[in-house]
Amino acid sequence: MERLILVRYGEIYLKGQNRPFFEKALMNNIKRVVEPFGQAKVFRAQGRIYVENIEVERGVLDRLSKVFGTIGINPAWKTDKDLDSVKAMVMTAMEDAIVKSAKESLTFKVESRRADKTFPLGSMDLSREMGAFILQNFPNLKVDVHNPDIRLNLEIREHAYAYHENIPGAGGMPVGTNGKTTLLLSGGIDSPVAGWMIAKRGVQLTAVHYHSFPYTSDKAKEKVIDLSRILTQYCGSIRLHVVPFTEIQQELYEKCPDGLLTILMRRFMMRIAEIIAKRDGAQALVTGESIGQVASQTLEALASTDDAVSLPVFRPLIGLDKTEIVDIAEKINTYETSILPYEDCCTVFVPRHPVTRPKLDKVRQAEALVDGEALIQRALEEVEIYDLN
Amino acid sequence: MKQQIYLDNAATTQVLPEVVDEVVRCLTQDFGNPSSLHRLGLQSERNMKNARNIIGELLQVPAEDIIFTSGGTESNNLAILGATRARRRYGNHCITTRIEHPSILNTFNYLEEEGWDVTYLSVDKNGVIHMEQLKGEIRDDTVLVSIAHVNNEIGSIQPLREIGLLLKNNYPNVIFHTDAVQSFGRLQIRPLEWGIDLLSASGHKIHAPKGVGALYIKKGTPLNTLQWGGGQELGIRNGTENLPGIVGFGRAAQWVHQAMNKDEEAISKMKIDLSKRIAQVLPEVVFNGPEPQNGAPHILNLSVPGVRGETLLHVLESHGVYVSTGSACSSRNVRTSHVLKAIGAPSDVAEGAIRLSLSYLNTQDELSLVPEILKKSVDQVKRFTRR
Numbered sequence: 179m180e181r182l183i184l185v186r187y188g189e190i191y192l193k194g195q196n197r198p199f200f201e202k203a204l205m206n207n208i209k210r211v212v213e214p215f216g217q218a219k220v221f222r223a224q225g226r227i228y229v230e231n232i233e234v235e236r237g238v239l240d241r242l243s244k245v246f247g248t249i250g251i252n253p254a255w256k257t258d259k260d261l262d263s264v265k266a267m268v269m270t271a272m273e274d275a276i277v278k279s280a281k282e283s284l285t286f287k288v289e290s291r292r293a294d295k296t297f298p299l300g301s302m303d304l305s306r307e308m309g310a311f312i313l314q315n316f317p318n319l320k321v322d323v324h325n326p327d328i329r330l331n332l333e334i335r336e337h338a339y340a341y342h343e344n345i346p347g348a349g350g351m352p353v354g355t356n357g358k359t360t361l362l363l364s365g366g367i368d369s370p371v372a373g374w375m376i377a378k379r380g381v382q383l384t385a386v387h388y389h390s391f392p393y394t395s396d397k398a399k400e401k402v403i404d405l406s407r408i409l410t411q412y413c414g415s416i417r418l419h420v421v422p423f424t425e426i427q428q429e430l431y432e433k434c435p436d437g438l439l440t441i442l443m444r445r446f447m448m449r450i451a452e453i454i455a456k457r458d459g460a461q462a463l464v465t466g467e468s469i470g471q472v473a474s475q476t477l478e479a480l481a482s483t484d485d486a487v488s489l490p491v492f493r494p495l496i497g498l499d500k501t502e503i504v505d506i507a508e509k510i511n512t513y514e515t516s517i518l519p520y521e522d523c524c525t526v527f528v529p530r531h532p533v534t535r536p537k538l539d540k541v542r543q544a545e546a547l548v549d550g551e552a553l554i555q556r557a558l559e560e561v562e563i564y565d566l567n
Numbered sequence: 568m569k570q571q572i573y574l575d576n577a578a579t580t581q582v583l584p585e586v587v588d589e590v591v592r593c594l595t596q597d598f599g600n601p602s603s604l605h606r607l608g609l610q611s612e613r614n615m616k617n618a619r620n621i622i623g624e625l626l627q628v629p630a631e632d633i634i635f636t637s638g639g640t641e642s643n644n645l646a647i648l649g650a651t652r653a654r655r656r657y658g659n660h661c662i663t664t665r666i667e668h669p670s671i672l673n674t675f676n677y678l679e680e681e682g683w684d685v686t687y688l689s690v691d692k693n694g695v696i697h698m699e700q701l702k703g704e705i706r707d708d709t710v711l712v713s714i715a716h717v718n719n720e721i722g723s724i725q726p727l728r729e730i731g732l733l734l735k736n737n738y739p740n741v742i743f744h745t746d747a748v749q750s751f752g753r754l755q756i757r758p759l760e761w762g763i764d765l766l767s768a769s770g771h772k773i774h775a776p777k778g779v780g781a782l783y784i785k786k787g788t789p790l791n792t793l794q795w796g797g798g799q800e801l802g803i804r805n806g807t808e809n810l811p812g813i814v815g816f817g818r819a820a821q822w823v824h825q826a827m828n829k830d831e832e833a834i835s836k837m838k839i840d841l842s843k844r845i846a847q848v849l850p851e852v853v854f855n856g857p858e859p860q861n862g863a864p865h866i867l868n869l870s871v872p873g874v875r876g877e878t879l880l881h882v883l884e885s886h887g888v889y890v891s892t893g894s895a896c897s898s899r900n901v902r903t904s905h906v907l908k909a910i911g912a913p914s915d916v917a918e919g920a921i922r923l924s925l926s927y928l929n930t931q932d933e934l935s936l937v938p939e940i941l942k943k944s945v946d947q948v949k950r951f952t953r954r
Contacts, residue, residue, distance in 0.1 A: 391881060
């Protein structure tokens with residue numbers, strides 16, 4: 179009897195002629211995830227991925243469940259296709275299920291699938307026989323075919339398999355199958371969620387962070403590196419660019435009208451991100467904006483930031499409420515890091531009365547008061563790059 | 568590398584090279600368990616005894632009245648919880664101040680949840696308690712008074728001897744604890760002459776490694792253990808002793824003792840001089856807490872009105888000067904220091920407060936650079952203040 183992990187995948191079934199391409203990407207992402215856990219054997223058969231020769235433990239299961247394109251992860255056992263071996267495997271699986279379940283009185287159900295028709299028992303017979311066998315050996319268990327606590331799955335294929343746990347996968351599509359985008363990552367709650375949502379659709383990420391030392395501390399930068407690391411668990415490697423932004427903020431502050439500072443700042447951020455995106459071979463920008471959340475996220479303000487760049491700008495959170503965003507942040511485990519208090523001390527550069535409905539011509543006029551090209555050039559020369567995975 | 572001027576010695580200090588050597592020796596050669604009966608165990612026991620003697624000598628108390636802990640926080644917790652547990656049947660009231668370290672305040676908050684009454688004394692604008700108020704608050708059921716010697720943020724010094732005298736003369740059953748983490752090895756302390764029953768000290772504030780501290784327990788002071796085990800440290804602080812830390816602590820204590828004997832005023836002279844020069848180049852500066860010549864030798868807390876402490880800290884950092892702030896700020900709210908609030912500092916002063924804290928390792932030469940760097944940094948920040 180051996181342990182293994184079955185990985186089931188969903189949406190990529192639908193991709194017709196492209197299916198092998200998607201499956202290959204998913205295989206590669208899974209191989210990358212299991213690599214640190216030893217010499218695992220990863221292969222594909224019958225619409226699922228098998229991870230064999232691996233210690234089946236929390237760490238690897240957790241990492242696998244974060245791979246986009248998966249819909250379920252089953253820690254499983256495999257054995258020979260004779261009845262005695264199958265019984266021994268059923269015992270082991272049931273003991274494991276009982277140990278892991280905290281309830282006092284347990285119910286179970288056996289579900290069987292027989293793909294190998296040479297096996298002497300049919301699916302129904304196998305379920306019935308194993309159910310009786312379990313009742314004999316675990317007298318405290320009861321059968322419940324509608325809503326069992328333990329759902330023991332048996333599959334007879336090239337080997338006999340058993341599993342009782344189904345860990346939900348991350349859904350979405352394998353990262354790397356839908357191009358690359360550049361995420362503007364602030365360190366707040368929203369932007370990591372935005373990045374996660376885009377990556378979920380199979381898109382690779384690079385990230386840009388704007389650092390305003392000494393108005394924001396180096397701890398803020400550490401925090402963004404930590405957030406990027408959390409995101410890499412879902413989408414593989416991320417190249418993070420940390421762009422020094424202090425000079426741009428100071429220049430805007432000294433030369434441009436107060437009320438437009440935020441909007442001008444955001445236009446600079448977008449422009450720099452676009453240059454970095456093109457360098458990285460990314461085809462769009464991603465931000466964590468949602469309509470009306472703050473003054474710089476009114477429709478006019480959003481239009482005015484879009485005006486600064488030619489690449490498409492994706493805002494996956496555009497229609498979400500803060501509470502909905504927080505829910506996702508908690509689910510993907512970025513929330514705790516995002517709310518660490520090293521936010522920013524740069525309220526100096528936040529106007530007391532920001533213009534909420536900026537007129538594009540006014541914004542462009544104000545922007546002409548500084549030498550944007552030179553500022554951007556200087557900022558780009560000082561970029562720090564972190565390759566995270 | 569750019570010059571680095573470390574002025575955050577109230578937070579922690581650099582470990583001395585001779586201390587590192589002792590610690591390494593304890594990790595690699597004299598690694599025995601002091602409870603072991605063989606030669607290695609005996610050597611460890613000797614090393615530990617030696618460290619205990621040094622600390623005892625520094626405080627002029629019997630060495631056997633010192634127990635080693637994991638640091639200031641543990642010593643404070645052990646003193647407060649241990650003493651109140653031991654005196655549970657004799658009373659229900661403790662006295663402390665509003666400007667204590669969180670390891671004191673939060674421990675008393677916990678006692679309040681358990682049903683104890685706790686009085687928090689206020690302080691004057693210099694951060695010193697009013698003796699009259701203390702006298703008025705002592706009750707028949709008071710069992711413990713805990714007052715820190717030196718405040719960690721503003722460096723105010725409490726009149727420990729006066730307090731001790733008051734307690735021992737009138738209320739001999741009240742246990743007197745002092746958190747001496749900031750003053751140990753920096754100021755002369757005489758627990759026996761000052762009527763102190765319990766005293767907390769920490770290693771890493773005097774150039775020893777982090778993770779080691781001490782609690783002085785005057786003979787006969789009722790104190791319950793909080794942690795049971797093999798009977799180490801008078802059976803009060805059970806658990807295998809942190810020998811490398813303890814030995815390092817001893818060596819560091821010896822070093823600061825010598826430095827104090829050589830020139831007790833060395834640090835305070837540097838600090839007073841620094842404060843004067845800063846006031847010359849930055850006339851608008853406000854010194855928080857006691858006048859520089861009155862406070863603890865190593866702590867200088869100052870504000871430049873209109874300049875946020877954290878921003879200033881980072882600008883100073885970019886010039887190689889390391890300080891700390893009393894109040895951490897974020898874009899949404901400013902968490903003002905409870906100490907600055909207690910001395911009545913206005914909110915803009917409190918938001919601007921930075922703390923410079925010195926050690927014997929600072930030099931007159933490097934400190935002479937600080938006023939100009941501070942001035943330059945303030946100008947840099949002031950150019951961009953919120954409109």
